Amino acid sequence: MKLRGFTRLARISSCVLKENSYKPSLFCVSRRYCSSEMDLITQAKQSAAYQAIDNHVKNGQALGIGSGSTIVFAINRLAERVQEENLNVVCVPTSFQSKQLLTEKGLAVSDLERTPSLDVAIDGADEVDKDLNLIKGGGAACTQEKIVASCAKYFVVIADHRKDSKLLGEQWKKGVPIEVIPMGYVPVIRAIEKKLGGKAELRMGANKAGPVVTDNGNFILDWKFDETKDWKKVNMEISMIPGVVETGLFIDMAQRAYFGMPDGSVTFREKLSRNGTPECDESEK
Numbered sequence: 001m002k003l004r005g006f007t008r009l010a011r012i013s014s015c016v017l018k019e020n021s022y023k024p025s026l027f028c029v030s031r032r033y034c035s036s037e038m039d040l041i042t043q044a045k046q047s048a049a050y051q052a053i054d055n056h057v058k059n060g061q062a063l064g065i066g067s068g069s070t071i072v073f074a075i076n077r078l079a080e081r082v083q084e085e086n087l088n089v090v091c092v093p094t095s096f097q098s099k100q101l102l103t104e105k106g107l108a109v110s111d112l113e114r115t116p117s118l119d120v121a122i123d124g125a126d127e128v129d130k131d132l133n134l135i136k137g138g139g140a141a142c143t144q145e146k147i148v149a150s151c152a153k154y155f156v157v158i159a160d161h162r163k164d165s166k167l168l169g170e171q172w173k174k175g176v177p178i179e180v181i182p183m184g185y186v187p188v189i190r191a192i193e194k195k196l197g198g199k200a201e202l203r204m205g206a207n208k209a210g211p212v213v214t215d216n217g218n219f220i221l222d223w224k225f226d227e228t229k230d231w232k233k234v235n236m237e238i239s240m241i242p243g244v245v246e247t248g249l250f251i252d253m254a255q256r257a258y259f260g261m262p263d264g265s266v267t268f269r270e271k272l273s274r275n276g277t278p279e280c281d282e283s284e285k
């Protein structure tokens with residue numbers, strides 16, 4: 001399969017995942033996305049975001065658009081492509097931030113009432129493990145992000161290389177974000193710590209007195225866990241606690257993750273179906 005502007009290179013296959021690197025030939029191509037003033041992490045975010053938009057966005061699509069600092073680059077690139085190629089796409093944002101950015105760029109914004117079925121969702125992540133399980137919610141938007149991703153036929157993650165881990169918790173030390181109903185946050189903390197150990201804390205605002213309040217009017221807990229877990233089970237256990245709205249554990253949802261590297265290249269990891277072929281994004285064909 002030919003990716004936009006790239007030929008697939010090395011394959012490191014396992015039974016469920018495939019890793020691809022665009023190095024070294026990608027290096028020069030991806031460099032077109034980089035500007036000399038940017039630091040390497042910023043460049044890495046931009047390279048991953050541009051690659052995902054270039055590979056996965058096609059005319060006529062409905063797109064889920066995530067939140068965070070990496071998605072800013074995806075929105076910029078999307079706006080460029082929409083203008084240059086006269087694309088007709090509609091975007092469902094996952095937060096006030098992404099809605100505002102999309103609106104500023106003049107992109108068509110919709111919601112899940114009008115557009116409940118999405119072709120592709122693209123979002124950042126705080127950490128991605130070897131099986132493409134994610135920790136999300138560093139920007140307190142995990143509930144809407146999970147709903148939007150669940151409505152997409154294909155879910156793509158974009159991140160810089162620091163987010164790429166074998167196991168969740170290896171790189172991301174701030175814990176699993178959990179959105180909770182405000183009046184229940186203390187019982188939820190107690191229940192999580194009793195059932196699963198670790199420590200859960202109410203996230204406090206940076207330039208605001210008191211807690212962070214999500215776009216849904218709720219609070220965020222950050223649960224620091226002790227050791228590697230059965231994340232599917234943990235996710236279900238936390239979700240069952242009264243007062244929990246949603247967790248930042250995205251288990252078995254992402255089909256592909258792009259990682260921007262410090263040298264300007266981009267690698268990706270993708271899920272394979274049982275017969276060893278990639279779980280296909282129809283728009284890539």
Ligand SMILES: O=C(CO)[C@H](O)[C@H](O)COP(=O)(O)O
Binds near residue numbers: 066126
């Ligand atoms: O989950 C998120 C927001 O809730 C973000 O996608 C995640 O925090 C990654 O953000 P960034 O691109 O800034 O690293």
